[in-house]
Amino acid sequence: MYTSFIRTGLLFLGCLVIFRSNVVGQEQSPQLDNYISTAFAQNEGLKEQQFNLDKSLYALKEAQAMFLPTVSIIGDYTKSAGGRTIDVPVGDLVNPIYTALNQLTNSTKYPQLKNESILLNPDNFYDLKMRTSLPLINAEIHYNKLIKQQLISSQQAAVNVYKRTLVKDIKTAYYRYFQGLQSIAVYKSAMVLIRENIRENESMLRNGTRNGTALLRSKTEQEKTNAQLIQAQHSSQNARDYFNFLLNRPLKDSILIDSTIVAAVLLEPDTTVGTSGREELKQLRTQQQVYTLDYKLQKSGFIPRLNTYIDLGSQGFDFSVNDKTRYYLWGVNLQWDIFTGGQRKYRAAQSHASLNATTAQLDQAELSLQLQLNQSFNNYESAKVGFKSTAAQLSFAAKYYNDQLKAYRAGQLLFLELVDAQDQLTGARLQMAASQADLQISLAELEREQATYPINKNN
Numbered sequence: 001m002y003t004s005f006i007r008t009g010l011l012f013l014g015c016l017v018i019f020r021s022n023v024v025g026q027e028q029s030p031q032l033d034n035y036i037s038t039a040f041a042q043n044e045g046l047k048e049q050q051f052n053l054d055k056s057l058y059a060l061k062e063a064q065a066m067f068l069p070t071v072s073i074i075g076d077y078t079k080s081a082g083g084r085t086i087d088v089p090v091g092d093l094v095n096p097i098y099t100a101l102n103q104l105t106n107s108t109k110y111p112q113l114k115n116e117s118i119l120l121n122p123d124n125f126y127d128l129k130m131r132t133s134l135p136l137i138n139a140e141i142h143y144n145k146l147i148k149q150q151l152i153s154s155q156q157a158a159v160n161v162y163k164r165t166l167v168k169d170i171k172t173a174y175y176r177y178f179q180g181l182q183s184i185a186v187y188k189s190a191m192v193l194i195r196e197n198i199r200e201n202e203s204m205l206r207n208g209t210r211n212g213t214a215l216l217r218s219k220t221e222q223e224k225t226n227a228q229l230i231q232a233q234h235s236s237q238n239a240r241d242y243f244n245f246l247l248n249r250p251l252k253d254s255i256l257i258d259s260t261i262v263a264a265v266l267l268e269p270d271t272t273v274g275t276s277g278r279e280e281l282k283q284l285r286t287q288q289q290v291y292t293l294d295y296k297l298q299k300s301g302f303i304p305r306l307n308t309y310i311d312l313g314s315q316g317f318d319f320s321v322n323d324k325t326r327y328y329l330w331g332v333n334l335q336w337d338i339f340t341g342g343q344r345k346y347r348a349a350q351s352h353a354s355l356n357a358t359t360a361q362l363d364q365a366e367l368s369l370q371l372q373l374n375q376s377f378n379n380y381e382s383a384k385v386g387f388k389s390t391a392a393q394l395s396f397a398a399k400y401y402n403d404q405l406k407a408y409r410a411g412q413l414l415f416l417e418l419v420d421a422q423d424q425l426t427g428a429r430l431q432m433a434a435s436q437a438d439l440q441i442s443l444a445e446l447e448r449e450q451a452t453y454p455i456n457k458n459n
Helices: 002-015 030-042 045-064 089-105 139-207 213-246 279-302 343-409 415-450
Strands: 069-076 085-088 116-119 125-137 307-317 326-335
Touching: 002 030, 030 045, 030 139, 139 213, 139 279, 139 415, 213 415, 279 343, 343 415
Parallel strands: none
Antiparallel strands: 069 125, 085 116, 125 307, 307 326
């Protein structure tokens, strides 16, 4: 049983890292890549970012549609009574003539007419037409289209920023879950050894070769280790739940651990890769272009707007439609704002101020990202040194425990000294699991800072 425990502890030495130079990022795990692909397809936060990108695409299509003709059906109907009139003295003008004609012809062939009063408001009148309009000169819709194109690039960069953060979070949760499983295995192995100690001490107590002190200490260690085991199980469950949350899966779903992670081959990161590939910088540069175009848009306000249109319709009374009611009307519209009280100047000044602010923000972001990258390199180097040191400590702790166990069995060592050696070995194994996870996570963070994970292959 003791030999089995030693052998299990020494297995952690297989986690030693083999470093290679001039390579960017980490050795990718197929299983972990599959999980990342699942997250790209199912993560709700990423879906929200994709919806915003779709919105930007539709906004561009709307801007492009403004260059096309607009066809509208326009109609109105009027029913009126009262109001102003035009009096036409038809009877006063014509009736004397008709009277003379009737006398000459000795007939009533020519009737007497009444004076007319014509209502100015049209009564029972309709006008129905189809209007087609087309912009000929309009700087506003031209710049609007260019701005919408830049906003698409900005939103696509935002999607990639979210993806890269999601990759880092998934890898971190994955390695923490794996660390939790290792810790559980360590505590379970320790519990096996403690139970064996209790059995032997009980036997020795019955035979009168030991007192009860060693047995009490063994039971104390059993309670302490059992509590630590329960804590490790809960930590592992929390890591599992968070991992499944990122993948938008049921929180209790099981996670498949890639066996290659146990003996992971980590690649030495390429220090020549900087922050030039960061999508955050692309977002800010795109924002610069947006404000530049908006500034040009405001400065182009003095350019006149020219539209053309044609109406094809019918108008008349009592809904009659014939050759007399049908018509067409063609024309052009010109709008030239000569004076606007300085509105265009002040709007252009606002855009220029926003452009300057974005330029300053870009300069600050470049320095900030470089600072984060330098810190990630330092954290990686620290984790690498810590990992190598922990591996050596585990080797020493395993050998020390083996030596102490032989001395104890030979009756040359106090039980408390054996317990101390056991605690050192258990602690070294736990530290090995933690340092391995820290090294993997530091590489994931460095990969995030350099923006080197191939996110497009998971689309």
